[in-house]
Amino acid sequence: MSRGGASRARPAAPVLSIRPTAVRLIGKESVITDSTPRTVRELGEFALIARMNGGRSQSAGVLLGPGDDAAIVAAPAGRYMVSTDMLVQDRHFRLDWSSPEDIGRKAIAQNAADVVAMGAAPSAFVVSLGCPADTPVEFVDRFVEGLWREAHRAGGSIAGGDVVRSPLLVISVTAFGDPPDRPVLRSGAHPGDIVAVAGRLGWSAAGLAVLAAGIDPAKFPEIVAAHRVPQPPYGTVLGMPADAPITAMADVSDGLLADLGHIAESSGIAIDVDSDALTDPALRPAADLLGADLTAWILTGGEDHAFAATFRAGQPLPAGWAPVGRVGTGSGVTVDGTPWTGPVGWESFAEGG
Amino acid sequence: MSRGGASRARPAAPVLSIRPTAVRLIGKESVITDSTPRTVRELGEFALIARMNGGRSQSAGVLLGPGDDAAIVAAPAGRYMVSTDMLVQDRHFRLDWSSPEDIGRKAIAQNAADVVAMGAAPSAFVVSLGCPADTPVEFVDRFVEGLWREAHRAGGSIAGGDVVRSPLLVISVTAFGDPPDRPVLRSGAHPGDIVAVAGRLGWSAAGLAVLAAGIDPAKFPEIVAAHRVPQPPYGTVLGMPADAPITAMADVSDGLLADLGHIAESSGIAIDVDSDALTDPALRPAADLLGADLTAWILTGGEDHAFAATFRAGQPLPAGWAPVGRVGTGSGVTVDGTPWTGPVGWESFAEGG
Numbered sequence: 284m285s286r287g288g289a290s291r292a293r294p295a296a297p298v299l300s301i302r303p304t305a306v307r308l309i310g311k312e313s314v315i316t317d318s319t320p321r322t323v324r325e326l327g328e329f330a331l332i333a334r335m336n337g338g339r340s341q342s343a344g345v346l347l348g349p350g351d352d353a354a355i356v357a358a359p360a361g362r363y364m365v366s367t368d369m370l371v372q373d374r375h376f377r378l379d380w381s382s383p384e385d386i387g388r389k390a391i392a393q394n395a396a397d398v399v400a401m402g403a404a405p406s407a408f409v410v411s412l413g414c415p416a417d418t419p420v421e422f423v424d425r426f427v428e429g430l431w432r433e434a435h436r437a438g439g440s441i442a443g444g445d446v447v448r449s450p451l452l453v454i455s456v457t458a459f460g461d462p463p464d465r466p467v468l469r470s471g472a473h474p475g476d477i478v479a480v481a482g483r484l485g486w487s488a489a490g491l492a493v494l495a496a497g498i499d500p501a502k503f504p505e506i507v508a509a510h511r512v513p514q515p516p517y518g519t520v521l522g523m524p525a526d527a528p529i530t531a532m533a534d535v536s537d538g539l540l541a542d543l544g545h546i547a548e549s550s551g552i553a554i555d556v557d558s559d560a561l562t563d564p565a566l567r568p569a570a571d572l573l574g575a576d577l578t579a580w581i582l583t584g585g586e587d588h589a590f591a592a593t594f595r596a597g598q599p600l601p602a603g604w605a606p607v608g609r610v611g612t613g614s615g616v617t618v619d620g621t622p623w624t625g626p627v628g629w630e631s632f633a634e635g636g
Numbered sequence: 637m638s639r640g641g642a643s644r645a646r647p648a649a650p651v652l653s654i655r656p657t658a659v660r661l662i663g664k665e666s667v668i669t670d671s672t673p674r675t676v677r678e679l680g681e682f683a684l685i686a687r688m689n690g691g692r693s694q695s696a697g698v699l700l701g702p703g704d705d706a707a708i709v710a711a712p713a714g715r716y717m718v719s720t721d722m723l724v725q726d727r728h729f730r731l732d733w734s735s736p737e738d739i740g741r742k743a744i745a746q747n748a749a750d751v752v753a754m755g756a757a758p759s760a761f762v763v764s765l766g767c768p769a770d771t772p773v774e775f776v777d778r779f780v781e782g783l784w785r786e787a788h789r790a791g792g793s794i795a796g797g798d799v800v801r802s803p804l805l806v807i808s809v810t811a812f813g814d815p816p817d818r819p820v821l822r823s824g825a826h827p828g829d830i831v832a833v834a835g836r837l838g839w840s841a842a843g844l845a846v847l848a849a850g851i852d853p854a855k856f857p858e859i860v861a862a863h864r865v866p867q868p869p870y871g872t873v874l875g876m877p878a879d880a881p882i883t884a885m886a887d888v889s890d891g892l893l894a895d896l897g898h899i900a901e902s903s904g905i906a907i908d909v910d911s912d913a914l915t916d917p918a919l920r921p922a923a924d925l926l927g928a929d930l931t932a933w934i935l936t937g938g939e940d941h942a943f944a945a946t947f948r949a950g951q952p953l954p955a956g957w958a959p960v961g962r963v964g965t966g967s968g969v970t971v972d973g974t975p976w977t978g979p980v981g982w983e984s985f986a987e988g989g
Contacts, residue, residue: 323985324985324986326985327983327985327986328983328984328985328986329983331985346715347819347821350822350902351754351821351822351823351902352719352750352751352753352754352822352885352886352887353717353718353719353750353751353753353754353756353811353813354717354718354719355715355716355717355718355754355815355819356715356716356718357714357715358711358714358715358716359714361710361711361712361714362699362708362709362710362711363708363709363711363716364706364707364708365706365707365708365709365760365762365795365796365810365812366705366706366707366796367762367763367764367796367797367798367808367810368764368798368800369764369765369766369798369800369802369806369808370800371766371800371801371802371803371806374800374801374802375800397705397706398705398706400705400706401704401705401706401708403706407718409718409720409810410720411720411721411722411808412722413722413724413806416985442718443718443719443720444720445720445721445722446984447721447722447723447724447727447728447984448724448727448984448985449722449724449727449806450724450804451803451804453722453724453766453802453806453808455720455722455764455806455808457718457720457762457810458706459718460706462708466700466708468700468704469703469704469705470704532705533705534705549703549704630680630681630682631681631799631800631801632676632677632679632680632681632684632769632801633677633680633681
């Protein structure tokens, strides 16, 4: 991987009707000069890898970065956290809706959030990129810039990766983190605990709805930006005092009800959320314009990568956490004491999904 | 990721002319019963993840396996090796040439070889799978079986992953290993060192040529098998005594000349290989039938994941290593003292590649 792009592939005649896609970019003006090769085919794999790694400083935890068969990362606690996600073009991002920087930032953010959701500080990431041979070098430059920007924000660096040819853009990120003495699992919630959320909910779903409806993104710039690049509140989680009364945590990637459902199932408890605690007036104008259900955005919209957690009652919540519900005995997640009748969140292989 | 498949995706209208591909399987008879859901859409993402993880035992190094936001892996040495690779359908494997088990084994083997090429013992892997919604559950079952079989062979287990919907099959593997006290880098070769190889060279290229020519695989079963599933000699590397006089190492994924080129460049030395030491009579019948250049297969065929290394002269080579050349001053790789004029190996974005 630190070799970074050496595909072990062999040429093979295509047997399927997949045509390479044209990659067109949106976002800020090009920084490419006339002498820059225009496509990754022109530049070549090994020059591309050198370009992706050039001029970057690894974080202290990366003991050996790109350039050999494998990277070496420090694990001062004697163990490390690992989380991985794949993003597929037109499924997890659209080139007409997101800039290359946005896509890079989102790919890192959603993986960093998984590591932080265990209470661990991100240390490093490895990234594989599959792309058509006619992908503009500018796309890769700006995508890599987005990767690094979010990696720095989360507290790590890009320790290596792979670049391969693919008929459409595919991105795979694996994130690493240094675990705390006591990782925060999904399975620790107890009846009586307070359910709380750090970060925004429903913003990404609202931004998607604005884009899908063809509304000018400039009408709701913050909401659309939240869809393009999630902003997990890493610091709110990692800044909690070591004796914070947290009992369970997950990041909200599939939707609040779905992810609280994972906590409920893992912990063998029930959760009831209070819809009044979950409204967000900032989303109201977009919901009204679109005739959308604001509560559904907040309860079932994923991808904001907020954090949902449970805390022992009777102690103040750490800074940045807002109470939204209560843990009880039983199983499942209810809203204001009654079952939620709509869809609860994302399912990869469902018809709509 | 140990959550394993929770895509943070949102539905998005396709904007490109990519049609999902039909996944057809070759290989051993189906073990699926009538009551098994036929496709991953029918089964559903979360049931699929449960099925992929069911009945498996993690290796001792995996402290927390699938089921939370991240896995936790032990790093007894206080640091860990990381390598990652992406495999794309029809680019790195073909469903009409390889069984699902083969594809799973190959995906793990090529990543495990990168970790072993640093002298590190594989400990764990995470795997992301992108696949069409109509992918047979049987494909996933058999692919996962292949992953686990090769992971066990390499000495690790599958600690987590992700499953997402994709119009074609895409696999991303990240491999982890426990570094030895002194990792074997590419940069340690010195003039006078002996160049040696452990494992087979040219077999994968020969097997590909047999398949591509439409020759009945039964005529060359071992050679075709070598293309479908590389057999890196993990034990030959990991079984070397701690005081073995090894100075540099790489796995042969791009072709011997290309990968020795990486060692030469990293070490600032020249390498000359002896073509007589590199012939392989077992490949001769296939080369003769196809009118192929046997030497080119051996010198430039990748994907066998043999290991190439340099050793201090004057000491016996460890068991399983065959001398194939010599390190000198200068730069670049020559064959019998002269430059190689053909292509040296794989390049992801080249026209033929």
